[in-house]
Amino acid sequence: MCVDMDAFFASVEQQANPHLRGKPIAVTGSSARTVITTASYEARKFGVKTGMNIYEAKKACPHLILVTGDNEKYTHTCKELTKIYNRFTPDVEVYSIDEAFLDITTTHHLFGGPEAIGISIKKIIKDRFGINCTVGIAPNILIAKLASDISKPDGLRWIRIENVEGILENLLVKELWGIGSKISERLAALGIKTCGELGRASASLLRNRFGIIGETLKLMGMGICSRPVISDEEEPKSIGHSMTLPKNIGDRDEIKAYILKLSEMVGRRARRYRYSGRKVSLTLRYPDFETFTKQTTLSQYANDTHIIYKSAADILGRIRLRDKIRLIGVCLSDIKTDKPSQPSLFEIERRRKELLNIMDAVNDRYGDFKLTWASYIMQEKDTGVISPAWRPAGIRLFA
DNA sequence: TCTGGGGTCCTAGGACCC
DNA sequence: TCTGGGGTCCTAGGACCC
Numbered sequence: 001m002c003v004d005m006d007a008f009f010a011s012v013e014q015q016a017n018p019h020l021r022g023k024p025i026a027v028t029g030s031s032a033r034t035v036i037t038t039a040s041y042e043a044r045k046f047g048v049k050t051g052m053n054i055y056e057a058k059k060a061c062p063h064l065i066l067v068t069g070d071n072e073k074y075t076h077t078c079k080e081l082t083k084i085y086n087r088f089t090p091d092v093e094v095y096s097i098d099e100a101f102l103d104i105t106t107t108h109h110l111f112g113g114p115e116a117i118g119i120s121i122k123k124i125i126k127d128r129f130g131i132n133c134t135v136g137i138a139p140n141i142l143i144a145k146l147a148s149d150i151s152k153p154d155g156l157r158w159i160r161i162e163n164v165e166g167i168l169e170n171l172l173v174k175e176l177w178g179i180g181s182k183i184s185e186r187l188a189a190l191g192i193k194t195c196g197e198l199g200r201a202s203a204s205l206l207r208n209r210f211g212i213i214g215e216t217l218k219l220m221g222m223g224i225c226s227r228p229v230i231s232d233e234e235e236p237k238s239i240g241h242s243m244t245l246p247k248n249i250g251d252r253d254e255i256k257a258y259i260l261k262l263s264e265m266v267g268r269r270a271r272r273y274r275y276s277g278r279k280v281s282l283t284l285r286y287p288d289f290e291t292f293t294k295q296t297t298l299s300q301y302a303n304d305t306h307i308i309y310k311s312a313a314d315i316l317g318r319i320r321l322r323d324k325i326r327l328i329g330v331c332l333s334d335i336k337t338d339k340p341s342q343p344s345l346f347e348i349e350r351r352r353k354e355l356l357n358i359m360d361a362v363n364d365r366y367g368d369f370k371l372t373w374a375s376y377i378m379q380e381k382d383t384g385v386i387s388p389a390w391r392p393a394g395i396r397l398f399a
Numbered sequence: 400t401c402t403g404g405g406g407t408c409c410t411a412g413g414a415c416c417c
Numbered sequence: 418t419c420t421g422g423g424g425t426c427c428t429a430g431g432a433c434c435c
Contacts, residue, residue: 028403035403050435053402096406096435180433211410237407244403279427289402295428329404 001102002136002144006153008098010040011131013067025065033244088117091231103229118156142225145177164223168195195221241265242329248287250324256313262330263309274338276301280311283329
């Protein structure tokens with residue numbers, strides 16, 4: 001079963017503020033150059049879509065109401081939703097903040113069958129949070145996801161195994177979870193437009209053109225998918241932050257000030273959840289949107305803001321910039337959980353760790369960089385205040 | 400008042416080692 | 418009288434997802 005909230009962020013905002021109900025609204029980020037994150041269905045009627053910039057969205061719908069997103073609200077709701085799913089099965093995969101997979105194979109009979117569970121979940125969520133969701137039920141995740149995608153909004157659809165073939169026959173491959181614009185274009189070049197055609201395509205042809213995923217593509221066309229519901233929370237593989245700058249900047253010291261800011265955000269999140277990483281990457285985007293990433297490997301696992309910052313700034317130092325920069329990103333990857341902190345043999349190490357812990361605690365409570373190193377303040381002074389980025393992150397690493 | 404932010408997975412090429 | 422085969426690690430880039 002796939003449970004997908006309808007226009008999740010927008011629905012939550014409409015619930016929180018009755019004035020917004022029934023109106024075309026869109027949730028955005030907080031920075032100046034933001035885009036639409038979610039549009040209410042009232043706004044979608046006018047053509048407002050996720051990813052549009054504000055200018056485009058306002059052009060499509062002049063009386064569109066813009067609401068700045070509040071991630072904590074959505075994360076909180078997501079956690080509450082997860083508890084509801086868990087009443088029906090322990091096998092719940094919280095795939096994203098607004099979407100979950102439930103394996104009800106062995107539990108549905110306890111609740112009167114799959115459809116009854118879907119109806120119950122929809123009702124509980126509607127009663128409790130006032131928001132709609134769409135439920136897809138199928139023999140596997142791929143088709144359950146499809147069932148919910150094609151039944152939005154406020155839908156419930158059970159695709160039984162005997163109906164899979166018929167539904168896929170004329171469905172465009174792009175509609176399948178995992179087939180994006182590039183693959184569907186390449187398939188179209190082979191004369192494959194529908195899932196039916198994909199399922200009948202030559203396996204060797206697909207293998208030749210797409211390598212290892214060729215086989216999977218054919219199976220997907222046939223509606224076959226063996227991906228299980230992964231209810232165990234997996235360890236994250238990277239922790240990163242990026243931000244589009246209020247204005248494009250070319251000054252390296254200014255860029256470095258943002259790198260520091262982002263390094264602190266990354267380091268603090270890593271420390272909070274006890275992760276260290278061995279690779280640091282810096283992503284930059286030019287005004288024309290060309291985007292590139294360079295990374296470096298550390299000699300040891302680390303999560304210190306200093307080390308992350310220094311690595312990222314070193315990378316910057318090796319780059320010849322051809323233009324101003326519009327986006328900067330810092331990411332820590334190749335990460336692992338820290339061992340239960342074994343006290344260091346060295347007094348100075350111990351004191352340093354303790355100091356960092358205290359600084360983090362203060363900053364968690366009072367905000368980024370309320371307590372920081374004097375050397376950092378000197379840098380920041382040059383460039384004025386840097387506002388924190390709004391962050392529609394996955395739900396994994398929230399407190 | 401042009402185009403966000405956070406992720407995962409895969410491929411390919413080069414350096415280096417035995 | 419032309420240069421193997423097997424492997425790891427590293428970096429960069431791209432496709433895809435929400």
